Amino acid sequence: MGYHLSPSTREWQAKARNYVDSVIPFEVYAEGHHGALPDGEAKKAKERAKALGLSRLDVPKQHGGLELPLLDQAVIWEQLGRATNAVAWHFTEAQPWMFEACTPSQIDKWINPLVRGEKYEAFALTEAEAGSDASSIKSTATKQGDQFVLNGEKWFVTFSNIADFFFFEAIMTDDPEGRHGLFIVDKGTAGIEYLEEPEFSHTFPCHHATMRFNNVKIPLDQLVGKPGDALDFTRRWFRRERIMIAARCCGAASRLIEEGMAFAKTRKVGEEVIADFQLIQAMLADSLTELYAARLMTYEAAAASDRGEEASVLHTQASMAKLYATEMAGRVADRVTQIFGGRGYRRDNVAERFTRELRVDRIWEGTSEIQRLIIARSMIKRGVNGILGKIG
Ligand SMILES: Cc1cc2nc3c(=O)[nH]c(=O)nc-3n(C[C@H](O)[C@H](O)[C@H](O)COP(=O)(O)OP(=O)(O)OC[C@H]3O[C@@H](n4cnc5c(N)ncnc54)[C@H](O)[C@@H]3O)c2cc1C
Structure with missing residues (x-):
C-alpha cells in the first residue's frame, strides 16, 4: 500500500523503527531533565545509532559509508522523526560534499571521525543580521602569514555544547570579490x-x-575547498536536509495521528467514545489525508534526486516538500492536541511536546517564506511543467 518501497528500503524502515521505539520511552524523562536521558541510556543510544550506521548514511562507500539512496535515507529519517526531545538524535552525519571539498588530511583528521561516529560537528553560518539572507554575513577571515584570523559572531549554533569542531563561514577579506570561505575550527x-x-x-x-x-x-x-565554494556547500546541504526535515515531519505526524486515534477510540464522553463524534473524525481524516500528500511529496522528491534529475528542479521540489510537510505537521499537532483535550496541554503528552518542537521546522534550513520565494522564482523561470514534469 502507498508509495512503492523496495524490500531493502523496508528493511531500513524496520531497523530505524526498532531503534526509535527503543528510545521513545525516555521522552518524558528527557522533558523533565533538560533533554538528558537516564544514566547510561545516552551512551547506549549512541552505540545503537553508530551500529546502525546513522552517521554514515550519505557517505560514499570508498570512505566507509553506506551511500544509501536518498529515498532510503528519507524513510529512515521519517522513523527518527516519530520521537520527541531528540531522544533518537545521538549522532551527526558526514555529508557527501565534505569528501569532495576536503583535502585527504582534512578528511582523515575531521571527517572520518564523523563517519565513525566518534566526533560531532556544528555549522556556524547564521549571524545577528544574516539569517534568511546568508549572503549578507559580516564575519571575516583574514590571511596573516601562515594563518587565517577569524572574527565574527554566530547565532543558533546547533550542537554547540557537544561539537568537537565547527564549520565557520566568513567573508575572505583578501579575496578581490569578497567571496565566502568555509573554515574548520577545533x-x-x-x-x-x-x-x-x-x-x-x-x-x-x-x-x-x-x-x-x-x-x-x-x-x-583549515580552509575547506576554494574561496567562494561555501555558499554552494550550504545550498547542497539545504537541498538534502530540507527533504529530511520533511521526512521527520511525516514521522511526527504519523505518530501523532496514531496516538490521537488510540485516545479517541477509548476516551468516553457520556456513553460514547469520542472517535464516534464526527467533528473528531474530521480532524483525524484531515490529518491522515495531509500526511498522505506530504509523504508522497517527500518520497518523490528523494526518489527524483536518486534518478539524477536536474539540480535546480530538485532544489524546488525539496522546498515544496519542506514547506508542505512542515506546515502539515504543525496543523496535525494542533488538531491532535485538541483531540486530547486538557491532557493535550500537559508536557508529558506527545502532542504538547510536538506542538512546540515542530515549530522550528518552519524556521530552520530556510523559513516557510523563503521556501515560497524559491518555489515562486523557480516556477516563473521554468513554468509549471518544468517543475512538476511534462504532461502527455
Ligand atoms: C533552534 C535553531 C537551530 C538553528 N541551528 C542553526 C545552525 O546550526 N547553524 C546556523 O547557521 N543557523 C542555525 N539556525 C538559524 C536558522 O537557520 C535561522 O533562524 C533561519 O534561517 C531564519 O533566519 P533569522 O532567524 O535570522 O530570521 P530572519 O531572516 O530575520 O527572518 C525573520 C522573518 O522575516 C521573513 N523573511 C526574511 N526574508 C524574507 C523575504 N525576502 N521575504 C519574505 N519574508 C522574509 C522570515 O521568513 C521570517 O519570518 C537555527 C535556528 C534555530 C531557531
Whole structure:
C-alpha cells in the first residue's frame, strides 16, 4: 500500500523503527531533565545509532559509508522523526560534499571521525543580521602569514555544547570579490567565546549557542575547498536536509495521528467514545489525508534526486516538500492536541511536546517564506511543467 518501497528500503524502515521505539520511552524523562536521558541510556543510544550506521548514511562507500539512496535515507529519517526531545538524535552525519571539498588530511583528521561516529560537528553560518539572507554575513577571515584570523559572531549554533569542531563561514577579506570561505575550527581554539546558551521551545540535549570568534587563529590548511565554494556547500546541504526535515515531519505526524486515534477510540464522553463524534473524525481524516500528500511529496522528491534529475528542479521540489510537510505537521499537532483535550496541554503528552518542537521546522534550513520565494522564482523561470514534469 502507498508509495512503492523496495524490500531493502523496508528493511531500513524496520531497523530505524526498532531503534526509535527503543528510545521513545525516555521522552518524558528527557522533558523533565533538560533533554538528558537516564544514566547510561545516552551512551547506549549512541552505540545503537553508530551500529546502525546513522552517521554514515550519505557517505560514499570508498570512505566507509553506506551511500544509501536518498529515498532510503528519507524513510529512515521519517522513523527518527516519530520521537520527541531528540531522544533518537545521538549522532551527526558526514555529508557527501565534505569528501569532495576536503583535502585527504582534512578528511582523515575531521571527517572520518564523523563517519565513525566518534566526533560531532556544528555549522556556524547564521549571524545577528544574516539569517534568511546568508549572503549578507559580516564575519571575516583574514590571511596573516601562515594563518587565517577569524572574527565574527554566530547565532543558533546547533550542537554547540557537544561539537568537537565547527564549520565557520566568513567573508575572505583578501579575496578581490569578497567571496565566502568555509573554515574548520577545533573546539578549544583560543578566541572562541560562548556568549549565551538561550533556552528554546524544545527540550533537546544539544544547545544552540550564540558564539563569538575573537581573532581565532587557524592554519591556512583549515580552509575547506576554494574561496567562494561555501555558499554552494550550504545550498547542497539545504537541498538534502530540507527533504529530511520533511521526512521527520511525516514521522511526527504519523505518530501523532496514531496516538490521537488510540485516545479517541477509548476516551468516553457520556456513553460514547469520542472517535464516534464526527467533528473528531474530521480532524483525524484531515490529518491522515495531509500526511498522505506530504509523504508522497517527500518520497518523490528523494526518489527524483536518486534518478539524477536536474539540480535546480530538485532544489524546488525539496522546498515544496519542506514547506508542505512542515506546515502539515504543525496543523496535525494542533488538531491532535485538541483531540486530547486538557491532557493535550500537559508536557508529558506527545502532542504538547510536538506542538512546540515542530515549530522550528518552519524556521530552520530556510523559513516557510523563503521556501515560497524559491518555489515562486523557480516556477516563473521554468513554468509549471518544468517543475512538476511534462504532461502527455
Ligand atoms: C533552534 C535553531 C537551530 C538553528 N541551528 C542553526 C545552525 O546550526 N547553524 C546556523 O547557521 N543557523 C542555525 N539556525 C538559524 C536558522 O537557520 C535561522 O533562524 C533561519 O534561517 C531564519 O533566519 P533569522 O532567524 O535570522 O530570521 P530572519 O531572516 O530575520 O527572518 C525573520 C522573518 O522575516 C521573513 N523573511 C526574511 N526574508 C524574507 C523575504 N525576502 N521575504 C519574505 N519574508 C522574509 C522570515 O521568513 C521570517 O519570518 C537555527 C535556528 C534555530 C531557531
